[in-house]
Amino acid sequence: MPMIDVYATTGTFADKHQLAIDLASTVMRVEQVPDIPMFRKNTAAFIHELPEGDLSNVDGDSRDVRVQVLTNAGALDRDKQLVLVEQLTALIATAAADPTLPERTWVLLTEAPDGGWGLNGHANTNNELIEAARAQIASLQGQPPQG
Template structure:
């Protein structure tokens, strides 16, 4: 159930909704999770626009982007981590129409602690999420019964 948060100065991106959708789909692909409703409905990206003056480096520049990717523990191996950072950085720069933004985009990879996924009003462990996903996969793969 990955969550992606993108923080940037207001006006950085031409189409925030498309960027959010593309980031979510890209992460699902990199993670190689099954394309089932449970994962599609709960993999999301949020684009946070910060008002002028709410972002700065030491020198006062505010043309930076921060992307935080929250996944369950162990969801991404090292190659997948590298792919997420590389692809998300490029996608952010493309969405901003500014290839120099590659050098000013920070991607933070964060793993949730066990019990750290609140979903459906319940704090879920990794095992609970895996069990629920397997159940949904089995239900989708079961032959449809005649009604």
């Protein structure tokens, strides 16, 4: 259940809420997790606006964007990494209405160690997340969960 954080100078994006929805939906689709409430409600994007002057590269340009995606360990193989970075970069440029933004958009893919993130007060392992997803799928289908 990825968390996406975007950092950009205030005013970069006209519709931050739609961008957050688009980013979360894209990550969920590329990750290829089941379309169930557990993942839909817990794959989220946070848009962080930085005041002018709080962001700069060496040349003083403050138009860079940083996107950090946190997933559980092993969620993204190399093919998914390539697709995700390409698609998130395109979303950022489109949301900013700036076709030059891809050259200034950093996408960082970060993995939480097994058991290294929590939800509902519990630090989840990958196996626990898989079991919870299977249980939810079974309950949605009206079947007992399979181990």
